[in-house]
Amino acid sequence: MKKKGPGAAPMKLPVNMTKAHKGKYLEINSDQETMALIDPSGQNLGTVTWESVIEDIRASTEKTTPMHVRVHPRVSLLIRVRYRTLSGQQIEGRASGIGGGELYIESTAPLPVGSEIAIQFALPEHPSEWLEAKGVVSWVCPKADQYTFFPGMGIRFSEIQADARQRVLDLVASLKQQAKTQV
Numbered sequence: 079m080k081k082k083g084p085g086a087a088p089m090k091l092p093v094n095m096t097k098a099h100k101g102k103y104l105e106i107n108s109d110q111e112t113m114a115l116i117d118p119s120g121q122n123l124g125t126v127t128w129e130s131v132i133e134d135i136r137a138s139t140e141k142t143t144p145m146h147v148r149v150h151p152r153v154s155l156l157i158r159v160r161y162r163t164l165s166g167q168q169i170e171g172r173a174s175g176i177g178g179g180e181l182y183i184e185s186t187a188p189l190p191v192g193s194e195i196a197i198q199f200a201l202p203e204h205p206s207e208w209l210e211a212k213g214v215v216s217w218v219c220p221k222a223d224q225y226t227f228f229p230g231m232g233i234r235f236s237e238i239q240a241d242a243r244q245r246v247l248d249l250v251a252s253l254k255q256q257a258k259t260q261v
Contacts, residue, residue, distance in 0.1 A: 121221065158172060188219070195212070201246070211238035217232040
């Protein structure tokens with residue numbers, strides 16, 4: 079008899095009909111409310127929360143904005159970042175994308191989806207000034223793929239000062255404007 083409830087083994091669902099992903103499988107973890115895409119060798123290709131899947135479904139059937147859809151514009155940009163986990167671990171690194179609501183931290187050991195962190199990041203125009211925010215890991219990319227060049231984790235800001243968010247938005251708008259004029 080299969081164990082149900084907390085501590086149950088993850089459910090594995092094979093991908094058989096979707097040609098681009100045939101041979102892979104979805105691993106459903108009901109304790110963490112996550113779903114991971116696993117390749118035939120057993121390597122995790124990415125993990126999403128049930129919340130994001132539910133919001134995608136709702137968005138396809140309702141005229142509501144899903145919570146994880148970007149509200150603010152975003153750009154690819156290397157910035158210095160340091161963050162602290164709830165357990166107190168401090169890590170320094172870099173983010174390769176930022177917007178008014180999120181950033182992407184490059185990491186070969188991304189934190190699990192749902193992890194809360196305290197973040198400090200420095201924008202290029204003031205590299206010695208650290209802006210602060212709190213965030214939640216909303217998705218992970220455990221290895222480079224066709225969409226991201228580096229493994230890492232998408233962080234959704236859960237708290238950020240209005241002036242810090244505005245500085246990020248101003249930078250993003252400026253970089254997008256520069257990109258338009260260079261075309």
